[in-house]
Amino acid sequence: MSQAVTPHPQETVRQILQRYDRDPGELLQLLVEIQHTFHYVPEEAVSLLADHLRVTRAHVRGLVGFYSFLSDTFLGDYVIYISDNITDRMLGNQDMAKYLCSRLGVKLGKVRSDGRVSVQYTSCTGMCDQGPAALVNGMPVTRLSRERVDRMVEFITARTPVTAWPEEFFQVEDNFRRSDVLFRRAFDPGTALKAAMLRGGDETLKEIQFEEAVDPASGIAWKRGADETLKEMYRSDLRGRGGAGFKAAIKWETCRDISAPERYVVCNADEGEPGTFKDRVLLSSYADMVFEGMTVCAYVVGAGRGILYIRQEYWYLKTHLEAVLARRREAGLLGKNILGTGYAFDIAIHWGAGAYICGMESAMIESIEGKRGKPRKRWPLPVVAGVEKRPTVVNNVETFAAAAMVALKGGVWFAGHGTMHSTGTKLFCVSGDCERPGIYEYPFGVSIREILRDCGGLDARAVQVSGPSGTTITRPEFDRVLAYEDLATVGTFMVFNHERDMFEVVQNFTHFFQHESCGLCTPCRVGTSLLANLVDKVAAGKGSPLDLEEVQKISQLMKTTAHCGLGQTAPNHLIDSLVKFRGDWEKRMMVTGFVPAFDLDASLEEARQLTGRDDVAAHL
Amino acid sequence: MCPDSIKTFFLDGREIPFREGQSVFDAAMTAGAFIPHLCHNPDYEPHSSCRLCTVIVNGRPFASCTQPAVAGQMVQSDTPELREMRRVLTQMLFVEGNHYCPSCEKSGNCKLQATAYDLGLQDNHFPQFFPKRELDASHAEIILDRDRCILCGLCVRVSRDVDKKSVFAMTGRGIHTVIVVDSPSGLLKDSKVTAQDEAVQHCPVGALLLKGKGFDVPIGERIYDKAPIAEDSVAKFQAREAHIHG
Numbered sequence: 001m002s003q004a005v006t007p008h009p010q011e012t013v014r015q016i017l018q019r020y021d022r023d024p025g026e027l028l029q030l031l032v033e034i035q036h037t038f039h040y041v042p043e044e045a046v047s048l049l050a051d052h053l054r055v056t057r058a059h060v061r062g063l064v065g066f067y068s069f070l071s072d073t074f075l076g077d078y079v080i081y082i083s084d085n086i087t088d089r090m091l092g093n094q095d096m097a098k099y100l101c102s103r104l105g106v107k108l109g110k111v112r113s114d115g116r117v118s119v120q121y122t123s124c125t126g127m128c129d130q131g132p133a134a135l136v137n138g139m140p141v142t143r144l145s146r147e148r149v150d151r152m153v154e155f156i157t158a159r160t161p162v163t164a165w166p167e168e169f170f171q172v173e174d175n176f177r178r179s180d181v182l183f184r185r186a187f188d189p190g191t192a193l194k195a196a197m198l199r200g201g202d203e204t205l206k207e208i209q210f211e212e213a214v215d216p217a218s219g220i221a222w223k224r225g226a227d228e229t230l231k232e233m234y235r236s237d238l239r240g241r242g243g244a245g246f247k248a249a250i251k252w253e254t255c256r257d258i259s260a261p262e263r264y265v266v267c268n269a270d271e272g273e274p275g276t277f278k279d280r281v282l283l284s285s286y287a288d289m290v291f292e293g294m295t296v297c298a299y300v301v302g303a304g305r306g307i308l309y310i311r312q313e314y315w316y317l318k319t320h321l322e323a324v325l326a327r328r329r330e331a332g333l334l335g336k337n338i339l340g341t342g343y344a345f346d347i348a349i350h351w352g353a354g355a356y357i358c359g360m361e362s363a364m365i366e367s368i369e370g371k372r373g374k375p376r377k378r379w380p381l382p383v384v385a386g387v388e389k390r391p392t393v394v395n396n397v398e399t400f401a402a403a404a405m406v407a408l409k410g411g412v413w414f415a416g417h418g419t420m421h422s423t424g425t426k427l428f429c430v431s432g433d434c435e436r437p438g439i440y441e442y443p444f445g446v447s448i449r450e451i452l453r454d455c456g457g458l459d460a461r462a463v464q465v466s467g468p469s470g471t472t473i474t475r476p477e478f479d480r481v482l483a484y485e486d487l488a489t490v491g492t493f494m495v496f497n498h499e500r501d502m503f504e505v506v507q508n509f510t511h512f513f514q515h516e517s518c519g520l521c522t523p524c525r526v527g528t529s530l531l532a533n534l535v536d537k538v539a540a541g542k543g544s545p546l547d548l549e550e551v552q553k554i555s556q557l558m559k560t561t562a563h564c565g566l567g568q569t570a571p572n573h574l575i576d577s578l579v580k581f582r583g584d585w586e587k588r589m590m591v592t593g594f595v596p597a598f599d600l601d602a603s604l605e606e607a608r609q610l611t612g613r614d615d616v617a618a619h620l
Numbered sequence: 621m622c623p624d625s626i627k628t629f630f631l632d633g634r635e636i637p638f639r640e641g642q643s644v645f646d647a648a649m650t651a652g653a654f655i656p657h658l659c660h661n662p663d664y665e666p667h668s669s670c671r672l673c674t675v676i677v678n679g680r681p682f683a684s685c686t687q688p689a690v691a692g693q694m695v696q697s698d699t700p701e702l703r704e705m706r707r708v709l710t711q712m713l714f715v716e717g718n719h720y721c722p723s724c725e726k727s728g729n730c731k732l733q734a735t736a737y738d739l740g741l742q743d744n745h746f747p748q749f750f751p752k753r754e755l756d757a758s759h760a761e762i763i764l765d766r767d768r769c770i771l772c773g774l775c776v777r778v779s780r781d782v783d784k785k786s787v788f789a790m791t792g793r794g795i796h797t798v799i800v801v802d803s804p805s806g807l808l809k810d811s812k813v814t815a816q817d818e819a820v821q822h823c824p825v826g827a828l829l830l831k832g833k834g835f836d837v838p839i840g841e842r843i844y845d846k847a848p849i850a851e852d853s854v855a856k857f858q859a860r861e862a863h864i865h866g
């Protein structure tokens with residue numbers, strides 16, 4: 001059945017609306033469902049949504065314009081996105097995109113005239129260890145090859161619905177290559193939560209769990225197990241795995257200690273940093289452990305509501321995650337009466353819709369509330385006033401998984417691994433030029449060289465640690481270690497061998513940030529575009545040393561004045577590259593003086609189009 | 621010296637008194653110290669987007685309009701580095717849109733232009749982006765020229781919080797961010813906006829203008845013809861402060 005532009009979408013939209021509360025917080029979730037249904041957001045839906053949720057049309061349009069995976073024009077029966085991380089490029093995604101477009105007879109970025117299909121690029125889809133990757137109607141296709149593209153074209157030509165494509169087509173591998181103490185065994189659901197609740201006594205759950213008391217000193221209600229588990233969290237010294245490395249115990253305690261009628265626990269599964277895919281693997285194979293970590297956190301801080309905020313790229317995990325949550329409810333590990341203790345907590349899933357900025361916690365909270373993913377004012381912090389202004393703990397997927405293990409095995413056990421200031425183990429997402437890309441678990445303190453040896457990447461010229469917003473490490477630095485004492489990291493580890501031109505890496509990253517800037521603040525909104533233009537100018541052989549100074553100046557400005565981490569870290573790779581791989585820039589520069597960015601011939605393009613001319617005389 | 625009961629911080633070596641809950645920016649302006657700014661208006665919620673008001677607080681940069689004043693903190697604002705950064709931010713705003721000051725009705729009343737003078741801007745420096753955003757002249761009394769919009773968000777906040785109409789919102793992302801109007805057609809004429817709305821009075825630039833008022837006040841007698849923005853906005857700030865807090 002063709003899904004082409006539905007003539008009267010109102011009825012279907014109304015049916016969808018019926019399944020949602022009249023809560024403005026549902027707007028993004030509704031838009032996601034409408035986009036999946038129609039492959040665009042019809043104008044009729046904008047009005048119906050606005051009326052149903054009592055928000056303005058402008059607000060609805062504001063979201064459609066903000067999120068990459070929402071569109072106000074029809075994208076075709078088959079909507080194809082090609083992942084465009086540098087690792088996809090190194091595996092030939094551009095050739096694949098060209099081949100696919102020519103086989104389909106469609107122009108990149110356009111919908112085929114019969115409305116059957118469109119193909120466009122998207123930011124990294126988190127399949128870097130099995131690229132080049134794509135998404136077809138939300139489903140991931142990995143390891144694109146000519147053969148795979150040919151088959152896709154056959155299905156599309158035959159109008160075979162994506163649900164009827166062979167399952168192996170959408171097979172995503174874990175590629176878990178090395179495990180250490182946290183992920184060595186499968187996780188036994190319930191064990192960590194029971195351990196948390198029983199901490200501080202050897203009684204049975206029934207005897208101690210109702211024993212709630214008010215601490216005379218702070219006036220705060222506490223449960224012994226919760227209190228003792230928080231102490232274990234302190235002993236573990238567990239630091240957030242999402243980038244900033246903030247100590248989880250401090251965040252949890254702050255949240256607990258603010259008096260409020262409700263609290264939230266939010267799991268950050270936005271995983272937007274190009275080259276990062278560990279949270280995907282955890283959610284496919286250790287979802288119970290992650291949910292259990294959230295539940296332990298909720299128990300410790302006294303939260304009743306949990307949210308998993310997950311990127312749209314992982315839509316294919318929806319059925320699986322919902323099944324895990326349902327199973328946990330049945331097992332009494334979620335719901336109104338957890339393990340018979342009377343404690344109530346549940347987890348809802350919120351889908352992102354294509355926006356790297358939504359990994360930034362206050363932008364994520366805006367998105368959870370059904371708004372554009374725009375970072376909030378710096379103060380108050382989300383832990384003080386987060387979702388619906390309630391105290392909110394936001395932690396990364398891996399942080400919650402680790403917290404479950406702290407609850408189970410204790411803080412001292414956890415702190416026995418890793419280094420002095422970076423306890424425990426860390427997942428690394430290895431991709432790029434190496435023989436065995438995938439997930440590697442190491443205790444903190446592992447050196448770059450050791451990972452390169454294990455993954456078969458000894459020909460490395462550089463490693464991009466922590467993604468485009470992180471650090472570029474060169475050969476002489478390979479003995480540096482991954483730990484807060486030296487190189488802080490979210491675990492992204494992209495390897496580039498000696499044949500790679502590091503300028504191409506820079507060009508890819510610069511365009512990523514330009515595409516992902518939320519647009520709120522001047523330095524990042526304008527700066528990311530200026531930087532992308534300057535890098536393109538150098539790429540076109542028109543760069544001069546003055547342009548490199550300009551890159552430095554804008555980079556510095558962004559680091560100092562940008563509102564949030566995105567703009568502050570977006571220039572990191574440029575600053576590194578200009579120091580460490582200046583040669584790759586300079587070999588593109590033919591002149592040493594000033595060259596204007598203004599291109600006289602290009603500026604005549606509009607006149608050429610108006611006059612319909614493209615002959616030699618119409619060019620300079 | 622200020623009496624001990626009054627809390628103070630230091631701005632460029634000068635002691636600045638503040639009320640509990642006041643921002644660094646509001647306290648500084650009240651004390652007569654000008655900090656360049658475009659997206660903040662003390663009557664409305666700040667949202668720290670233009671970043672011109674960036675200062676260094678105890679060694680770290682923050683937007684002063686959303687940074688709470690804390691007793692004893694050391695703040696730097698009038699330094700060559702920060703002046704240069706503000707200059708570059710202003711240049712960025714100039715190249716991002718189309719600002720032909722000599723032919724703009726807002727000239728002389730425009731905060732962007734006045735700030736450029738204050739910072740000694742000589743040129744736009746960067747290549748122009750020449751955006752082509754939709755112009756909305758559909759309304760009988762109001763015009764929205766999106767190419768002059770600096771995305772300060774004031775119309776959005778004021779229409780939502782004061783007029784309670786939420787006529788304006790933003791759509792797009794990054795460099796493609798633009799103002800949208802709430803109406804079925806997306807045009808001003810079909811929206812609830814009126815020329816009396818607070819939201820259309822505070823645009824710092826010539827993006828939202830009232831029709832029929834063109835050149836009511838001749839060039840040469842406009843706000844920033846009479847006093848540079850540093851003097852004018854400090855004076856207004858202090859008058860407002862005296863009015864509200866006595």
Ligand SMILES: Cc1cc2nc3c(=O)[nH]c(=O)nc-3n(C[C@H](O)[C@H](O)[C@H](O)COP(=O)(O)O)c2cc1C
Nearest residue numbers: 240241242268271272359360361395396399565566
């Ligand atoms: C632009 C930007 C993107 C981010 N993306 C993510 C992300 O995808 N996942 C994540 O866990 N944290 C991300 N963060 C960090 C979060 O803001 C936050 O610090 C983190 O979720 C806290 O959890 P943790 O303490 O467990 O690391 C991002 C931050 C910024 C500034």
Ligand code: SF4
Nearest residue numbers: 518520521524564567
């Ligand atoms: S730094 Fe970039 S992403 Fe962050 S608020 Fe500013 S424009 Fe948005």
Ligand code: SF4
Nearest residue numbers: 769770772773775823
């Ligand atoms: S129209 Fe004016 S008030 Fe509204 S965001 Fe643009 S510059 Fe600010």
Ligand code: FES
Nearest residue numbers: 657668670671685
């Ligand atoms: S005035 Fe503070 S950021 Fe604009």
